[in-house]
Every structure is written in structure tokens, then in C-alpha cells.
Amino acid sequence: MQMAAAARPESATRRSRVKGQSRLMSERILESLLVLSGLVSVLTTAGILYVLAWETVQFFSEVSLIEFLTGLEWTPLFADARFGILPLLMGTMLTSGIALVVAVPFGLMAAIYLSEFAPSKLRRVLKPALEMLAGVPTIVYGYFALVFLTPLLQSVVPGLSGFNALSAGIVMGIMITPMISSLSEDALSAVSNNLREAAYGLGSTKLSAIFRVVVPAATSGVVASIILALSRAVGETMIVAIAAGQQPRFTLDPRVPIETMTTYIVQISMGDVPAGTLEYRTIFAVGSTLFLMTFAMNVLSQRLARRFRER
């Protein structure tokens, strides 16, 4: 630009220099606007931490941390209020555990099929089709669990209540299956073909090459996908809020109504509890617990995933 300006008559040069300066100014302004929009995400994290910490600290000024972490009763709305989070934690673990029991075999087998057996044309259709499962709004899955799966299971499982962890967990498992299949498939496909060929060269069959060489080589990626799926199940809200019930219960029985941490937050939010009360703060204390759990799982998953990508 400067070279072009030098060839012009004097006045034009000055004009274009002035123009250039104002252009420089607007470039600077634009650049700082871009930085600002990047900072919005940092501010979001700061906001989440601040809101959760602020209300949680106030919650723990009234309730002891020991009671919160070890109490077996969660009855914050009763006259005799108890604040032991273990029943909610157990509800979350139960539904997420059932979801994993469904999603891990399905997701892994699907991943192995897509990466080792499926013709590439079929894979290009099947992978997005499976990913569609994760795009369906969770409220739709909740409806499915309550209206379709629970009545179906009731004819097979004796004593299954209308709200239960089993049905919600199974449907949640279907929802998170594509997370495991997609990410595990990436990890399996990333395993170098040299390894497969070396296994064949040593006389191994296709199945033993898959299970003794390919899957072990992709372990960190596969485990990362499972942890990520678990984190998603732990934070999942609508399926359990609709189909698993609202009764905090310290039990491993999948047939009875339970309550997860997320359902409790929904239950209180629907009830229009006034701000500043202890009841209002319970949802932030439960939210903090949920946030810490999912955050730990996400970080772990990212570490593992990075390891397989570096390789």
C-alpha cells in the first residue's frame, strides 16, 4: 500500500496516509472486539464458578459439610430438614451406571464394526445416522422412557414401578451410545495399519488382531470416550426428571422411583422457591457437586484423548 501511495502526487499521498491511519484505528477496534468475544467464554466460566461458589458458601454456613457428604437422608423441604446428598448421588450413579451397561457394549461393538468391518460407503451413512441419536432433544427420550419403555418393561420385570431408574437408564444408554461409538471409532481408525499387518504377518486371525492389537492400542481413546459419555449421563436431566421419579432414596434397586441430582434441581426450580432461602441455595450446592464431578471426568477424558492423538 505504501509503495502505491509513493507513486501518487503529494496531496493524494497525504490523503491516503490519513485514510490508512483511520483504517489502522478501525482494525485495532475490530481486533479488540474479536478478543472481547473470545473473552465471553472465559467470563462464562468465571460466571459459573462465581454463582455456584457464592451460593454454596452461604449454604455451608448453615449446613455442615460433613452432614452434606455423609448424610443418608435428603429432605430439605420437610419441617425436619436433612441435607445428606448421598441419596441423590446414588440416584445419579444408578441411572448413569445402567446407561453405561447399555452404551459400552453397544458403542464399542458399533465402533469396531465401523472401523474394522464396514465398507467405507456404509460407514459414511451409518456414522451420521448414529450421531442423530445424540441430537434428539432429551425431553423426547424422556417421553419414550415413560410412555413406551416402562410399560413394556413392566410386563417383563415384576414389581417395576411407573417411575424407575431402569427405564430411564436404558434410554439414557441409547442416547450416549453414539458418543462412545463415534469417539472410539476415531481412536480405532487412528491405529496404524502397520500394526494390523504385523499381527496378520504373525499369523493372527482378524478377530485376534482386533482384540489383541487394535483395541489395546486404542485403549486411551476408548476409555476417554466412555468417561465422556459417563459425564454426559451424570449431567443429563430431562430423561431422569420425567421417567425416574422424584423420591430421593439411598438404594440400588432399579425398579423403584429415585431422584437424581439434576432432577432435584428441576423439582425445586418448578416450585418457585424464593431467592435467598436455604431451599434456594440447596440447588446451587447440588449444582456445585454436579459441576465438580463432570469437570473432573471431562478433564480426565481430555487427557486420555490427547494421549491417543499424540501417538
Next chain:
Amino acid sequence: MPRSNLDIHRKKGGSSYVLREKLFVAACLVAVFLPLLLLLTLFGKLLADGLPRLSWEFLTSFPSRRAAEAGILPAAVGTLYLIVLTALLALPTGVGAAIYLEEYGKKSRLAALIEINIANLAGVPSIIYGLLGLGLFVRTLGLGRSLLAGAATLALLVLPVVVVSTREALRTVPLSTREACLALGATRWQTIRQVVLPQALPGVMTGSILAVSRAMGETAPLVVVGALAYVPFLPDGVFAQFGALPIQIFNWVSRPQPAFLVNAAAGIVVLLVMMLVLNAAAILVRDRLQAKHGRAS
């Protein structure tokens, strides 16, 4: 590659192996197709339950205590307001952040911080965003249980999706294009505005529409922010209280009477059709833009 390997085993009398492999592949196929079959069952069940209930009255009526007279008008209007506002808030911010990360900040510490941060935000459960919205927008900023508070919450929720998809789209523009433009004397911003962004536009648009469609189906954060389950009026501005389609569906699903479950199914059909329209639009826009771009070059 596997064929020759199999032959060896067949010669060795490994027909039991062949059978085992066939069984394994069959099991894999079940694992792939059973979830898809369940999804089809789900859609079939929804259509069977909900379609007979769908009518012009259902779309244009206000909610009611009587299931047969209840409609989704305020909820659907609320959802439309929400996604427009969410798009207005999330798209400029998300695209801006992506441009900063891809075109400016490449190796700076700030960019690295933002990047890690976005990766972590993508894994935060949506209900936590609801708590953020409740604490920040509804209480601290005093927006109340308004459309704006709901949309701002959803915007923060889908921001990582917009940033990630925009970055991918920007990355598809070859470096040589940028260099050619800079060599012709264009400034950095001119290069981005007039050369890079137009080329990346199909990807940016698709990602943005998908993000908005995700926002449309979100229920949990809106429940926490305080969307109304019973809305007998249409929202009259961004500070109005509001309902939303997923909230209405949740309300109906939570009632014991079967007639309301039918309403819920019909509501879900409407919600899914709206999402389908958005996704089809995303594909259409992408193809249109790609075709236009192809002709230009």
C-alpha cells in the same frame, strides 16, 4: 487384506473361526442397528400418538386445563422468540471468538486460555448453565424470568458449538488464499472480511443453524431460569415472561391423565418438525452457497 488371511485359516481347517467371525460381525450389526431401530420405533410411536391430535386449533390455541382444548400457541411463539434472540446473541460472539482464535491469536497465551476454556465449557451439563442464568441474568443483572434471560442463557450454552464449527470452517480456507490477498496490499481485516469469511460462510452457516436447533430442544436450563409452564398470553417484548415448547411438553408429560400425554406427543411432533426444518435449511443454505462459490471461482 483380511481375505487372504481368512483363506489360510480355512485351509488349516479353521471353519470354526470363520463361523466365529461371522457371529461377531452379526453381533456388531445388531449393536449398530438396534439403537437405530429404537429411534425409528420412537418416531413411529410419536407419530401414532401425536398425529391424530395435531390440528390447526392445537397450533393456535392457548393452554387449557382441559386437554382436548389445550394448544401450543404461546409456547411455540416463545420458542421462536427464544431462538431468534439466542442466534442474535450467540452468532456474532461465537464467530468473533473463532476468528480471533484462528486468524489473530494463533500462538498467544490468551488464545490458549480461551481454547482450553471452550473445550471445558462444551462438557458442562446444560442444567449448570441454567443455574448460571438464574444467578447471573435473572438475579444479579435483574432481567427477571424474561425472554432475554432465557435467550442469554441458551446463547452461552451453544457458544462452544458455534466457535468450534466456525473454526473448522475457517480452517478449510487455504493459507495461500490469505497470503495472496495480503500480498495484494489488503489489511488483515480486509482479508478476513472479503476473502476468508465468504469462503468459509457455508460451514459457518451450517454450524450456526445446528447450534440454534440444539438451543431449540433444550429444556433443563429454561426450567431453572424460570420459563413458565402455563402461559395464557403471548410475550410482548424481550423483558416479558415466556413459555417454550419443550417446557410445555414437559408440563404435559408430568401430568397423570393420558389425554395430556397425547398432547405431549403432538407437541413433540411439532418440535421435531421445527428442528427438521432448521436442519434442512442448513443443508440447503450450504449447498446454495457452495454452488454460488463454485460458479464465482
